[in-house]
Amino acid sequence: MTALARTIWITGGGSGIGLALARRWSREGATLILSGRDEARLQQAVEELEGPAHALPVDVTGSAPVAAAVSLIRERHGVPEMAVLNAGIYRPSTRLSAERIEAHLQTNLLGVVRCLEALLPGMRERGSGQVILMGSPAGYLGLPGATGYGASKAALLNLAEALWPELRRAGIDLRLVSPGFVDTPMVARNRFPMPFLMSADEAARRIIRGLEGRAFEIAFPRRLIWPLKALRCLPAGLRVRILNLLAGHQRD
Numbered sequence: 001m002t003a004l005a006r007t008i009w010i011t012g013g014g015s016g017i018g019l020a021l022a023r024r025w026s027r028e029g030a031t032l033i034l035s036g037r038d039e040a041r042l043q044q045a046v047e048e049l050e051g052p053a054h055a056l057p058v059d060v061t062g063s064a065p066v067a068a069a070v071s072l073i074r075e076r077h078g079v080p081e082m083a084v085l086n087a088g089i090y091r092p093s094t095r096l097s098a099e100r101i102e103a104h105l106q107t108n109l110l111g112v113v114r115c116l117e118a119l120l121p122g123m124r125e126r127g128s129g130q131v132i133l134m135g136s137p138a139g140y141l142g143l144p145g146a147t148g149y150g151a152s153k154a155a156l157l158n159l160a161e162a163l164w165p166e167l168r169r170a171g172i173d174l175r176l177v178s179p180g181f182v183d184t185p186m187v188a189r190n191r192f193p194m195p196f197l198m199s200a201d202e203a204a205r206r207i208i209r210g211l212e213g214r215a216f217e218i219a220f221p222r223r224l225i226w227p228l229k230a231l232r233c234l235p236a237g238l239r240v241r242i243l244n245l246l247a248g249h250q251r252d
């Protein structure tokens with residue numbers, strides 16, 4: 001945890017990576033505000049944390065509820081020192097569907113944008129803050145079966161790169177986290193092998209270690225990230241052929 005982060009808001013904090021981060025930061029004495037849609041699950045998460053923690057249910061697909069949640073945080077705790085914009089959905093399918101792609105964009109991309117819109121004015125005014133966006137290596141490449149999810153994470157990567165310089169000038173530290181496969185409810189229904197799968201606690205440990213450094217992107221494990229980044233550098237025609245071979249004949 002950076003010296004600044006006394007109050008931390010985590011969207012998607014009731015489960016998986018968000019909750020694993022909350023557990024670690026709570027042990028270090030931070031005040032945690034956990035958001036998500038499932039109020040009962042948030043309450044349960046808050047009760048198990050060791051330090052001060054609050055459940056703040058909010059659905060990031062609505063601009064007014066997100067604005068209201070951030071106002072409430074500001075009223076009760078001030079502008080949070082850190083926000084982990086981690087809420088996300090993953091509904092893999094090889095069938096093209098506008099509805100499914102829209103759902104991913106609404107949560108994984110626009111959900112983050114809504115939180116930023118509400119948070120950034122306060123952080124800018126104060127001249128400090130740390131914002132962590134939860135990306136994914138699925139945003140590096142067009143992976144078969146991950147159309148909506150991959151598109152949302154690719155857009156998030158693009159958004160983070162575009163915002164970074166301006167936020168840096170405003171004193172706001174923006175980071176992008178790109179974890180490999182993490183054993184959380186999100187991937188529980190995956191029926192394909194997930195190389196280098198790690199626990200949510202191990203992912204949280206690596207994220208926190210990454211935040212102690214200065215890198216814009218915290219991406220792990222290297223054994224998965226580097227080959228994917230190398231693939232990204234290839235000409236597109238060659239890349240799609242290699243991805244096709246790797247994916248085999250994936251079906252719903």
Ligand SMILES: NC(=O)c1ccc[n+]([C@@H]2O[C@H](COP(=O)([O-])OP(=O)(O)OC[C@H]3O[C@@H](n4cnc5c(N)ncnc54)[C@H](OP(=O)(O)O)[C@@H]3O)[C@@H](O)[C@H]2O)c1
Nearest residue numbers: 012015016017036037038059060087088136181182184186
């Ligand atoms: N697990 C992996 O392998 C992996 C790899 C790379 C990146 N990631 C990213 O890591 C982040 C966390 O995922 P996870 O793996 O920890 O899975 P998870 O346990 O399913 O966490 C996702 C969280 O997002 C919340 N959420 C979903 N839709 C929401 C909405 N509309 N409004 C508010 N909260 C919402 C969920 O809570 P409610 O259902 O209560 O709303 C849940 O707590 C995601 O952004 C995911 O894309 C995961």
